[in-house]
Amino acid sequence: MAGIPVVDLRLFASDPDRLSGELFDAASKWGFLILTGHGIPQEEIDGVFNLAQGFFSQPKEVKEEKWMNTAQVGYDHKESVTELTKILAQSIGIQEGCVFGDVAASNLTTNNLSSWWTHPRREQIEAFRARCHDLSNQLLTAFATAMSLPPGYFFPAHDPAKTPGNVLRLMRYPALATQPETNFPSLGEHTDWGTMTLLFTKTGGLEVKSPDAREFVPVPVVEGALVVNIGDGLALWSDGALKSTLHRVSREASLYDQDRYSMAYFVNANADAPLKFLKRGPEGKFTHDETKLDATFGDYQAARMRLFHEKFDSDVNGSGPVLDPKFVAIVKSLGVAHGHAITYGSAGVEKAGVAA
Numbered sequence: 001m002a003g004i005p006v007v008d009l010r011l012f013a014s015d016p017d018r019l020s021g022e023l024f025d026a027a028s029k030w031g032f033l034i035l036t037g038h039g040i041p042q043e044e045i046d047g048v049f050n051l052a053q054g055f056f057s058q059p060k061e062v063k064e065e066k067w068m069n070t071a072q073v074g075y076d077h078k079e080s081v082t083e084l085t086k087i088l089a090q091s092i093g094i095q096e097g098c099v100f101g102d103v104a105a106s107n108l109t110t111n112n113l114s115s116w117w118t119h120p121r122r123e124q125i126e127a128f129r130a131r132c133h134d135l136s137n138q139l140l141t142a143f144a145t146a147m148s149l150p151p152g153y154f155f156p157a158h159d160p161a162k163t164p165g166n167v168l169r170l171m172r173y174p175a176l177a178t179q180p181e182t183n184f185p186s187l188g189e190h191t192d193w194g195t196m197t198l199l200f201t202k203t204g205g206l207e208v209k210s211p212d213a214r215e216f217v218p219v220p221v222v223e224g225a226l227v228v229n230i231g232d233g234l235a236l237w238s239d240g241a242l243k244s245t246l247h248r249v250s251r252e253a254s255l256y257d258q259d260r261y262s263m264a265y266f267v268n269a270n271a272d273a274p275l276k277f278l279k280r281g282p283e284g285k286f287t288h289d290e291t292k293l294d295a296t297f298g299d300y301q302a303a304r305m306r307l308f309h310e311k312f313d314s315d316v317n318g319s320g321p322v323l324d325p326k327f328v329a330i331v332k333s334l335g336v337a338h339g340h341a342i343t344y345g346s347a348g349v350e351k352a353g354v355a356a
Contacts, residue, residue: 004030004208004219010037012138016145023139024146024242027230031245032208036225040131045200048128051121052170052261055098058116063096065114072101072167073112094174100125101167104133104160129168132198132265133160139196139228147238147278147286154237157273157297158195164301166267167194173205173249173260191244192231193301194268199227201262209246216248233269233297239280239289271298
C-alpha cells in the first residue's frame with residue numbers, strides 16, 4: 001500500500017484542475033495529505049514555534065492565569081484520563097495547549113490570555129492565523145473545483161468575521177520520566193470536528209488509520225511541508241466522499257523523554273451555517289441533499305468540544321456547555337467517526353455533560 005500522498009500546491013497556479021483532482025483523490029482515500037509549496041514562509045512558522053516554547057516554559061501559575069473559554073481562547077491542559085475516558089477505557093494522553101480561536105483579529109484584544117501574551121506576541125499570532133486562513137481558502141477553492149462546484153462555494157459558511165472562527169492551537173506533549181506502555185498515547189484516537197485542519201510539526205509521532213482500517217500508519221515529517229486532514233464537517237458536506245480519518249499521536253513513535261511541539265489550525269464552518277449536505281450522484285456529480293436537519297454546524301462543534309475538552313473557565317460556576325439530547329440523536333444518525341472510541345450511542349456519553 002502506497003504511503004500518505006504528497007501534493008504540491010504550486011501546481012494550482014498552472015493547472016488548477018489537476019491539482020484539485022490530486023487533492024480530492026488524497027482526501028477521499030486517506031483523509032490526509034502532505035502539502036508542499038503552501039506559501040507560508042518557514043521563518044514565520046519557526047517564529048510561532050518559538051512563541052509556543054516560550055509560553056510553555058513559563059511557571060504553571062502564569063500559564064493557568066486564563067483557562068480556555070467556550071470561544072476556544074486560553075490555556076488547556078489534559079492529564080491522563082477523564083471520567084468519560086475511564087468509562088470508555090481509552091486514555092486521551094497528556095498534553096497542554098494554548099488556543100487562539102474566535103473571529104479574526106479578536107486575540108489582539110481578548111482578556112482571556114495569560115499576561116505573558118503581550119501585544120506584539122498577539123500580533124504575531126494573528127498574522128499567522130491570517131496566513132493560515134488564506135491557505136485554507138485556497139484549499140476550499142480546490143475542493144470545490146474538484147466537486148464541480150463554484151470556486152467560492154464554501155466561502156459563505158466560512159466567514160472569518162463570524163463565530164466560532166478558525167482556531168490556532170499551540171501544543172506541547174511534555175517529556176516523560178519513564179518509557180510509557182506501548183498503548184499509552186500522547187493523544188488518543190480521534191477525528192477533528194471542523195472542516196479541515198492544517199498541522200505544523202517538526203517531530204514524528206502522528207499516525208493515521210490506513211484506508212483499509214487495519215493499522216495506524218506513521219505520517220512522515222517532510223521538511224518545509226505541512227499536513228492537511230479532512231474534518232467531520234467536510235466529510236458530512238461531501239456525502240462521505242472526503243474522509244474524516246481517525247488519527248493519534250503515539251508515544252511509541254516519538255521520543256518519550258523529549259518535549260514534542262506541534263501547531264494545528266482548525267478550519268471551522270460558521271456556527272450559524274445550517275447542517276446541510278451535498279449528495280453525490282452515480283456520475284460523481286454533487287447536488288444539494290434536501291434532507292432537513294434542525295441543527296447547525298455550531299451545534300455539532302459544541303457537542304464535540306464538550307466531549308473532548310476537560311475544563312472550561314465557565315465550568316467553575318456550573319455554566320459550562322452541555323450536550324442537547326436531541327442533537328446527540330441527530331449526530332448519531334450521521335455516521336461519521338468521533339474519536340476516543342466514542343460513538344454517540346455509547347454507554348457513558350450520558351454522564352459527560354448531556355442535558356437532562
